[in-house]
């Protein structure tokens with residue numbers, strides 16, 4: 476499917492959605508526009524899986540949930556994106572709740588489990604340490 480066609484379709488769908496939403500909730504989107512600050516009470520950290528969009532599964536309105544999503548709803552201290560979302564949510568938006576939400580059948584979690592390597596057996600580690608001690612690579616500081 477040509478990229479321009481996809482973009483045109485998505486923009487048309489968005490326009491239709493906004494018109495329908497305005498009929499059901501007159502003035503809501505204008506009140507939540509960029510002119511007014513957002514005031515969500517929840518930071519939601521969830522999976523990128525297209526089957527679990529937080530606003531759909533939680534039946535939330537625009538502006539109610541501040542979101543960070545990635546594969547398998549990870550939160551890592553070396554992830555600048557996740558850290559900036561958390562800092563903004565807590566310090567600026569002053570959210571009341573932080574939810575880390577997993578979901579059934581997460582492909583990201585399953586892939587992590589499938590590709591994880593168990594640590595070597597303890598006796599193998601001890602054998603390596605014994606060799607290192609014999610070779611003088613490990614020494615103890617006994618004062």
Ligand SMILES: [Zn+2]
Pocket residue numbers: 522523524546547548578580581582583584
């Ligand atoms: Zn997932």
